[in-house]
Amino acid sequence: MAAWSRRDEAVIPRLAFGVDPTRPERYSLRQSRYEALAEDISAWAGDAARRGTTLSLLDVGCGWGPLLRYLDTKPHFDRLRISATDMRDAALYRKELYEEYFIGDLTGGYPEIASSSYDIVVCEQVLEHLDSLDTAIDTLVRVLRPGGTLVIGVPIFLPPLHLARKYLVPTLARLIGHPDSASHQQAFSMRSFLRELRKRPELSLVKVRGFRIISGGLLRRLENYRSWWRFNRRLGEIVPAACIEIQVILKKAG
Numbered sequence: 001m002a003a004w005s006r007r008d009e010a011v012i013p014r015l016a017f018g019v020d021p022t023r024p025e026r027y028s029l030r031q032s033r034y035e036a037l038a039e040d041i042s043a044w045a046g047d048a049a050r051r052g053t054t055l056s057l058l059d060v061g062c063g064w065g066p067l068l069r070y071l072d073t074k075p076h077f078d079r080l081r082i083s084a085t086d087m088r089d090a091a092l093y094r095k096e097l098y099e100e101y102f103i104g105d106l107t108g109g110y111p112e113i114a115s116s117s118y119d120i121v122v123c124e125q126v127l128e129h130l131d132s133l134d135t136a137i138d139t140l141v142r143v144l145r146p147g148g149t150l151v152i153g154v155p156i157f158l159p160p161l162h163l164a165r166k167y168l169v170p171t172l173a174r175l176i177g178h179p180d181s182a183s184h185q186q187a188f189s190m191r192s193f194l195r196e197l198r199k200r201p202e203l204s205l206v207k208v209r210g211f212r213i214i215s216g217g218l219l220r221r222l223e224n225y226r227s228w229w230r231f232n233r234r235l236g237e238i239v240p241a242a243c244i245e246i247q248v249i250l251k252k253a254g
Contacts, residue, residue, distance in 0.1 A: 014224075019073050020066065027229035029215040033124065033153055033247055034070045036209070036233070040249075041120060042074035044149070048119075049079045056099075058118040058143060059084040060106060061126035065093035072097070083118070085110065106136045116145045124153040125245075128184045133196060141200055147254035150203065153247045156210075159189040190241040194248070203250045210236035210243025 015021055016028035017035045041057065048055045059067050062084035071077055072094065083100040084091060095101065104110060106123075107130055121144045130136050144150050188196075190208065197203060213235050215223070222228040240246050 017070070019069055022066070025220060025223035027223050027226055029212045029223055029229065029232055031066070032229060032233065033211050033245065034066050036211075037067065037122065037124070037151060037153075037247065038070035038074050040151075041071060041080070042076050044120065045076035045079040049076055054079045054081055055119040056081045056117065057083070057120040057122065058113075060121065060123040060140065062086050062091055062098075065091045065095070067122060067124065068097060069093045085113075106130065106139060107132060109135050109139050110143065113143050115142050117143050119145055119148045120151070121148065122151045124151070124247075125155070127152065128154050128186045128188070131185050133186065137196065137200065141202060141252060144252045146252055148252050149206075150250045150252060151247055152197075152250075153245060154186075154188055154193055155184075155245045156188050156190050156193065156241070156243065158242065159191070190246055193246070197248065197250065202253045204253065206249040206251055208240045208246055208248050209233075210240030210246045212236075212244040213239070213242050215244070 014024045014026055016023040016025060016031045018026075020028070020031050020034070023031050041055075045055050057080055059082065062068070063086065065084075068082060068084075068091075071080065071082070081099050082097060083102070084098050085102040085104065085106070087103070087105060089101075089103055091098070091101065102110060102112060104112070106126065121140050123140055127133060127136060140150055140152070190210075194205070194208070197205075211232070213232065215232075236243050236246075
């Protein structure tokens with residue numbers, strides 16, 4: 001057998017967490033939210049398996065399918081029935097695994113989805129792109145079964161930077177000809193986002209965790225080391241408000 005060489009390594013693409021081709025870093029901090037969520041969902045599915053049941057999951061705004069890709073590698077994947085929504089028919093990763101695939105705008109309320117349909121509802125990196133939040137969040141709560149788990153992920157900023165991001169950046173982006181920079185219609189601090197969620201008394205907070213306090217630039221190469229990823233995960237648990245993005249895990253009253 002020929003010896004392994006650096007040249008051989010160079011032609012094989014690195015996959016974030018061994019599954020994700022969108023990032024070359026082995027422990028990508030940008031994608032660590034999906035790894036963390038997939039670990040949790042797999043554990044919940046394992047609990048369901050011991051009870052002899054399966055869990056139904058709705059991935060709202062699934063995009064190309066990163067959550068499905070991460071879940072596909074976890075134990076107890078066969079104990080999940082996964083459906084998804086998106087604005088267009090764009091899922092790329094194993095779309096045939098979705099039990100149902102809905103195309104539509106979350107702000108329209110998804111009338112085609114019955115209330116109390118899913119044990120888990122995930123909405124990652126979607127709400128910041130919407131003009132208004134009330135119908136969107138109400139819909140996430142409506143389609144979740146009593147006793148179910150809701151996971152919402154959003155980017156955040158330290159106050160008062162979230163106000164500058166919401167009101168100044170979009171205007172400046174349009175003036176200098178970078179409309180993509182204005183795609184975020186909402187901007188949150190952790191406190192302002194939790195305040196929005198507290199308007200729904202049927203939801204109780206389970207956990208807030210953060211990702212990426214410091215990342216990118218010269219530090220990106222550190223994302224090839226598990227210890228750096230674990231360090232950032234720990235920081236995100238301790239001081240989520242200082243992170244670039246958070247996941248909020250909630251329960252709906254039974």
